[in-house]
Amino acid sequence: MTISLGEILRLLLSAEPLLRTGPTASAIGLGSYPLPLKDWWFCGSQVEVGPGSSFTSANECRSSEIPLDSPSIWISDILNMGDPAPYSVLLALICITSVIIVWLLLNRVLTSPWGRILKSIREDEDVAQHHGHDVLRNKAASLALGAAIAGLAGILWAWKLTGIGPSFMSPSSTTFLVWAAFIIGGAANNRGMVIGAMIIILMESVFNVLVVASSPDLPLYDTANQVDKVFIWLVSEQWEVTKFCLALLTIGLVFRLGKLVEFAFWGTIVFAFTAWMMNGERALQSATNYAGEITISGAGMAYVKLLLIGSLMLFSLKYNPKGLLPEVPHRPTRPNGGEDA
Amino acid sequence: MTTILKVKDLRKEFGGLVAVDSVSFEIQSGEFVGLIGPNGCGKSTTFNCISGLLEKTSGEIEIFGQDITDKTPDKIQKMGLTRTFQHTRLWRRMTVIENLLVPPRNQFGNTFFDKIKSLFRHNIKKLEIGLFGTNIITIPENKSEKNRLIKAFDILDQLEVPHMAHNLTSELSGGQSKLVDIGRSMMGDPKLLLLDEPVAGVAGPLALKIFNNLRNLVNETGVSVLIIEHNMDFILRQGVDRIIVMNEGGVLMEGTPDEVRGNREVIEAYLGSTGEEE
Numbered sequence: 001m002t003i004s005l006g007e008i009l010r011l012l013l014s015a016e017p018l019l020r021t022g023p024t025a026s027a028i029g030l031g032s033y034p035l036p037l038k039d040w041w042f043c044g045s046q047v048e049v050g051p052g053s054s055f056t057s058a059n060e061c062r063s064s065e066i067p068l069d070s071p072s073i074w075i076s077d078i079l080n081m082g083d084p085a086p087y088s089v090l091l092a093l094i095c096i097t098s099v100i101i102v103w104l105l106l107n108r109v110l111t112s113p114w115g116r117i118l119k120s121i122r123e124d125e126d127v128a129q130h131h132g133h134d135v136l137r138n139k140a141a142s143l144a145l146g147a148a149i150a151g152l153a154g155i156l157w158a159w160k161l162t163g164i165g166p167s168f169m170s171p172s173s174t175t176f177l178v179w180a181a182f183i184i185g186g187a188a189n190n191r192g193m194v195i196g197a198m199i200i201i202l203m204e205s206v207f208n209v210l211v212v213a214s215s216p217d218l219p220l221y222d223t224a225n226q227v228d229k230v231f232i233w234l235v236s237e238q239w240e241v242t243k244f245c246l247a248l249l250t251i252g253l254v255f256r257l258g259k260l261v262e263f264a265f266w267g268t269i270v271f272a273f274t275a276w277m278m279n280g281e282r283a284l285q286s287a288t289n290y291a292g293e294i295t296i297s298g299a300g301m302a303y304v305k306l307l308l309i310g311s312l313m314l315f316s317l318k319y320n321p322k323g324l325l326p327e328v329p330h331r332p333t334r335p336n337g338g339e340d341a
Numbered sequence: 342m343t344t345i346l347k348v349k350d351l352r353k354e355f356g357g358l359v360a361v362d363s364v365s366f367e368i369q370s371g372e373f374v375g376l377i378g379p380n381g382c383g384k385s386t387t388f389n390c391i392s393g394l395l396e397k398t399s400g401e402i403e404i405f406g407q408d409i410t411d412k413t414p415d416k417i418q419k420m421g422l423t424r425t426f427q428h429t430r431l432w433r434r435m436t437v438i439e440n441l442l443v444p445p446r447n448q449f450g451n452t453f454f455d456k457i458k459s460l461f462r463h464n465i466k467k468l469e470i471g472l473f474g475t476n477i478i479t480i481p482e483n484k485s486e487k488n489r490l491i492k493a494f495d496i497l498d499q500l501e502v503p504h505m506a507h508n509l510t511s512e513l514s515g516g517q518s519k520l521v522d523i524g525r526s527m528m529g530d531p532k533l534l535l536l537d538e539p540v541a542g543v544a545g546p547l548a549l550k551i552f553n554n555l556r557n558l559v560n561e562t563g564v565s566v567l568i569i570e571h572n573m574d575f576i577l578r579q580g581v582d583r584i585i586v587m588n589e590g591g592v593l594m595e596g597t598p599d600e601v602r603g604n605r606e607v608i609e610a611y612l613g614s615t616g617e618e619e
Contacts, residue, residue: 112463113448113486116435120443123432130392131444131529132418188434329436331507334494335465335487 002143003175010169031163041090044070088160095156102149103190109145111330118142119188177204180309184316186323195324200309207305227304238275242268342369344406345533345565346391346422351400353386360386362590364400368533371563373556375576375598378587379610384569385427387587388535392424393417404533419446421532425539427569429518431510437521438506441493444529448489459483465490489528496524499554501547516543523551527558536568540575552579573611577602586610 039049043061046069047053055061062084067073075085109115117138120128125135158164168174177200185196206220213224234241245267252260316323346368353361361383368374378384389395391402393414402409404420412420423444432440449456461480465487468480497503500520505513510521523539536555540548555566556579570576576584577598584601586593588610594601601607 109460112460113442114460116439116443117448119435119439120432123434124430126394126414127426127430127432128443129414130394130418130424131525132415132446133443134413134415327434329434329509330439331436332438332442332465332490334506335490 002146006169006175014167030158030165033158033162035087035159035162036094037090038087040070041072041087042068042070042084044068044073091156091160098152098156099194102152103194106149106190111332114138114141116330122188177309180313182323183313184323186325186327188327189325192323192325192327199312203309203312204305207308211305238271238278242271242275245271342371344368345370345404346567347401347403348387348391349401349403351387351390351402352398353383353390353395354398360590361390364587364590364592366585366592366595368565368567370532370565371559372583373559373566373581374568375581375584376567376569376587377571377573377576377584378593382587383590384587385537388424388537388569392422392535418444418529418531421530422535423526423529423531423533424535425522425526425537427537427541429515429522431513431518431521431525433509433511435510436507437497437502437510437513438490438493440510440521441496441525441528442489444525445489445492446530448485493524493528496527500524501550516547519543520547520551532564534564534566536566538569538571541571548575549579556580 038058039061042058043049043055047055047061049055049058049061055064061068061070062072067084070084071090072084072086075081075089076083079085117128117133120131121133121135121138129135161168178197181196181200182193183196184199185194186192209218209220210224210227213219213221215221245264248264249261249268251257252264344367348367349365351361351364352359364383364387376384376387386395390397391404391409393409393412393416397410404417404422407420409417409420432443449459463483463486464480465482467482468478469476470478470480494503494506497506500523502517502520502524505517505521510518513521519539519542523536526534526536540551543551555568558564559566568576568581581598583595584598585595586601586604586607593606593610594604596604
C-alpha cells in the first residue's frame, strides 16, 4: 500500500513541469537550491557574504588564503584535517541530531496509548476494530507520521546530493534496501532499525568502492580481483568445479556432515550438468576483453552487491528471524495508590 | 428494565447455505443470558452479525434502541457492546497488561490539543528531567493513564492472573488466554458483553469462579451478559437468568434453566433422537 502510493507519487511528480527547475530547464528534477547554514559554516558569523562584500559566495570563503574564523576551520583544527572541513560534516551533525530527536519522539509515541493501539492493529486488526478503534483512521495517521519522518530524511538527503531527480528513488536501490535494513536489524524498534540501516549502508559503500576498483591504484583492487577470479572460475571451469564438489562430497561422507553432503551433492549435479551441456567449452570465451583477458571487473560487480544483501537477508531470516535486536515489549508496572485520582 | 438488544427475524446466508434463519430474541438490561445449542447451529454466526463482523442477509438488530445496519464493529463497540471470539484472539506480540490497556474508551481526550498531548504525556509517575541537580522540565503524571493501569491490574487480580501481567500473551496457556480475553473485554466498560465460549478449556474451579465473577458483575454494575456455552450441564447450574436454545439455525426455545432442563426437544437436539426410545 505504502509502496504503491509512493510509486504513483513518483511517476506523477516526474511529469510535473514545475519541478523541472534544475540547472538546465529541460532536465527533470531539482537542483541548485540553497544549502542551509553553508555561509555560516565556511565564513563564520564575522564575515558578510554577498555581492558587495569581499566574499561573494561560501565557496570563496572555503578557498580563501587567510583562514577565517568559521566552524569548518574549528572542526578541521580539532580533527587535524588541514583543509576546511567539508559541508558534509555539518550535514552529518544535523543528521545525528535529527536521528536523536526522532528516536526520542518515536520511543515516547510507542509507549503512548496510540502506540499500543497501533501495535494491536498490527497484531490483529479485526479484534482491534471490535475493541472500538477505527483501523483505517489509525493506519492513515501512522502513515502520515511515517511519511513526515521520511520527508525529513528526504530533506537531509537532498542537501547531501545538492540536486535530486525522480530516478534516484528506484525501488531496487531504495525500497528494497530499507526492507533489508529492517529485516536484518529487527522490526518494531528504533535500535534494530538504526543498526540494520548502518549495516546496509556500510555494505553499500564498501561495494561501491569495490565496483569501481578496476585499476591497481584504487583501494580494494586486490579484493575485487579475488572476487572476480572466483566468479570466473565458477563460470568458466565447470569440470574443475565439479571435481571440487566431488571432493567436498567425499569429505562430507567420511566425516558424516549431512549438510555438506547435501550441498556438495547438488553442486556436483548442477555443475556436471552445465559442463556436459557446454560440451567442455569455456562459458566465458566470448566475454574476453580487447586484450584477450577474461574479466568481469568494473560495472559487472554491481550485481554482487544485490546478491550479498539478498543472501544476508536470507541468512537473517533463517537463523535470526526477529532480527539482531528484536522488539522489546512495553511493561508498565503497577502504580501505587491511585484512589486519590 | 429496558430492552438493550433486540434481534428480530435475523437471517444469514453464506452463498446457498442458510446458517441462521428467523432468529428472534431480546435481552433486557442487567440480564445474564446463556445461548446454547449443538455444533453448527448458528450461535457464533448470530454473534458475528450482532457485533458487526458479518453483514446480515435480512432481519433487524437493534442495540440500545438503535439499528446497527451499516455500522462497523468499532462504532458498535462505542455504543457499548463488546464481544470475545471463540478462538481466543489476543494480540500475541504484546504483553498482557498492554492487551488490557487497548480497549478503554477516550484514551486521547476530546480536543486536538489533548490528542497530541496524550502522545507525549502518558507517564504514570512525575518525570523530572534535569542536569546537575536542577530540574529543567517536569512532566506531571497522567492521571487517566494511571487510573487505566490501576483498573487493568485490578481486573487481573480478579481473574487471578496478576503474575502474568508482564508476559507476552503468546506465552500464556489456553485457559489463561481465555481469562485475559474476558479481562480485556471488561476494560472497555461494556453495557452489553457477548462472550463466545469464555470458559472452554478453563479448569473446573476457575470456570466456576469466572461465572461467579460475571454474576457479581451483572448484579453490581447492571451490565448485560450474553454467553455462548457448549457444556449444557455446566450452564444449567451456574445461575444464569435465562437460556436461549438454538438448533439448526433457529431458536428452539427460551426459558429459565429449570424449564430448559425439563424440555424434551432440547434433550433430543443435544442427544439425537434417543429421547423417544427410552
